[in-house]
Amino acid sequence: MQIFYEADADLNVLRGKKVAVIGYGSQGHAQAQNLRDSGVEVIVGQRPGSANYDKAVEDGFEPVSAREAAEEGDVIQILTPDHAQAALYHQDVAPCMKAGKTLLFSHGFNIHYGQILPPANVDVVMVAPKGPGHLVRSEYVRGAGVPALYAVHQDATGHAVQTALAYAKGIGATRAGVLETTFKEETETDLFGEQSVLCGGVSELIKAGFDTLVEAGYQPEIAFFECMHELKLIVDLIYRGGLAYMRYSISDTAEYGDLTRGKRVITEETRKEMKKILGEIQSGAFARDWILENQAGRPMFRATRESEKRLLLEEVGSRLRAMMPFLDAVKMI
Numbered sequence: 001m002q003i004f005y006e007a008d009a010d011l012n013v014l015r016g017k018k019v020a021v022i023g024y025g026s027q028g029h030a031q032a033q034n035l036r037d038s039g040v041e042v043i044v045g046q047r048p049g050s051a052n053y054d055k056a057v058e059d060g061f062e063p064v065s066a067r068e069a070a071e072e073g074d075v076i077q078i079l080t081p082d083h084a085q086a087a088l089y090h091q092d093v094a095p096c097m098k099a100g101k102t103l104l105f106s107h108g109f110n111i112h113y114g115q116i117l118p119p120a121n122v123d124v125v126m127v128a129p130k131g132p133g134h135l136v137r138s139e140y141v142r143g144a145g146v147p148a149l150y151a152v153h154q155d156a157t158g159h160a161v162q163t164a165l166a167y168a169k170g171i172g173a174t175r176a177g178v179l180e181t182t183f184k185e186e187t188e189t190d191l192f193g194e195q196s197v198l199c200g201g202v203s204e205l206i207k208a209g210f211d212t213l214v215e216a217g218y219q220p221e222i223a224f225f226e227c228m229h230e231l232k233l234i235v236d237l238i239y240r241g242g243l244a245y246m247r248y249s250i251s252d253t254a255e256y257g258d259l260t261r262g263k264r265v266i267t268e269e270t271r272k273e274m275k276k277i278l279g280e281i282q283s284g285a286f287a288r289d290w291i292l293e294n295q296a297g298r299p300m301f302r303a304t305r306e307s308e309k310r311l312l313l314e315e316v317g318s319r320l321r322a323m324m325p326f327l328d329a330v331k332m333i
C-alpha cells in the first residue's frame, strides 16, 4: 500500500483554478480555510441566515449561493450533509457541470449508492479526511495534518489523481499521509466504523458502563470519571502507540482485567451483530433507511437525539467539565 506525502503532491495543479467549497460546516470551514492558507483560490458556497454563514464571513470569506460557487468553481467540493447532497447537486451543481471540471466529495455515500450520477465528461474524486472537521483545521494550524483517503470514480481529464492529491495537500492531509481507496471501500468502511466502533459502539459502551455503576449505587460523578472521562486518556495512549503502549502504561492489574474480561463485554454475539451491520451497509439497506428517514422529516433521528441529550451521563459530564477550566470550551453552532 503506497502512502502519499508532501513530495508526492503538487499544489501547482490547482494554480489558476478556483475551488468551490459548498457548505461551511464541520469539514467545510476546515477545508476552505486550510486550502486558502495553502495558497489555493477558494470560493465558499453557503446559504445565508445561519451561524455557518456568519462564521464564513468572520473567517474572511464572501459566501455566495451554491449555484454561484458551482458556476465559478473548476473544482467543486460538496460539503453539505450526505442526506442533502443529492437535492443540492440536482438543483445547483448539475447545471454547472462543464467538461473538465472536477466534482469532489469527502465521503462516497451519494456516488456509491447512486444518488448522484455526474456526467461522463467531468472528473469525480474523493478526498476524505480520517478525522472530524474541527481537528482538520486545528491540526493544520499547528503545522500537522489529519490523514486522508483519496479515490477516483471518474477520470475524464486523465489528471484526476493529481487533482485529488493536490487537494489533499491543500487541506494538510499529505503532512500525515494519504492512502488510495475506492468510493465503495471508503463508504462501507466509514459507515461501519462510525456505527460499530467510533460512535455507535463507543457511545453504547460508555452508557452501559455508566449505568451499571450508577444502578449499583455508586456516585454518578465517579461513574462518569471511570467510564467516560478516562476513556479519552486511554484512547490517547492507543492513538500514540497502539494497544501495546496503552498496556505498557496501565497497571498490571488493569492489563490482566483487560485481557481476561474484555471478551466478556464484546462477545461472539457482538461480533455477529457487527457482521450483520456490515451486511446492511453492503446491501444498501442502511442507506435506504437513512434516505427514507430524511424524506419522512427525521422523526426517529430527532426524538432519539433529544432523549440522548437528557441522559444523566450528559448532565453530570457537563457539570464536571465546567470544573476543569483548562479543557477547551466547545462551541456548537
Ligand SMILES: NC(=O)C1=CN([C@@H]2O[C@H](COP(=O)(O)OP(=O)(O)OC[C@H]3O[C@@H](n4cnc5c(N)ncnc54)[C@H](OP(=O)(O)O)[C@@H]3O)[C@@H](O)[C@H]2O)C=CC1
Pocket (backbone or CB within 6 Å): 022, 023, 024, 025, 026, 027, 028, 046, 047, 048, 049, 050, 051, 052, 053, 066, 078, 079, 080, 081, 082, 084, 088, 106, 107, 128, 129, 130, 131, 132, 133, 134
Ligand atoms: N463531520 C466530519 O468530520 C466528517 C464529514 N465527512 C463528510 O463531509 C461532508 C460534510 O459533512 P459535515 O462537514 O459533517 O457537514 P455539516 O453538517 O457540518 O455541514 C453542514 C453545512 O452544509 C450546509 N447545509 C446543510 N443542509 C443544507 C442544504 N439542504 N442545502 C444547502 N446547504 C446545506 C449547512 O448550512 P446551514 O448552516 O445553513 O445549515 C452547513 O454549511 C459529508 O459528506 C460527510 O460525510 C467526512 C469526514 C468527516
Ligand SMILES: CC[C@](O)(C(C)=O)C(=O)O
Pocket (backbone or CB within 6 Å): 129, 130, 131, 132, 133, 190, 193, 194, 198, 199
Ligand atoms: C467518525 C465519524 C466520521 O466518519 C468521521 C469524523 O470520520 C464522520 O463522518 O463524521
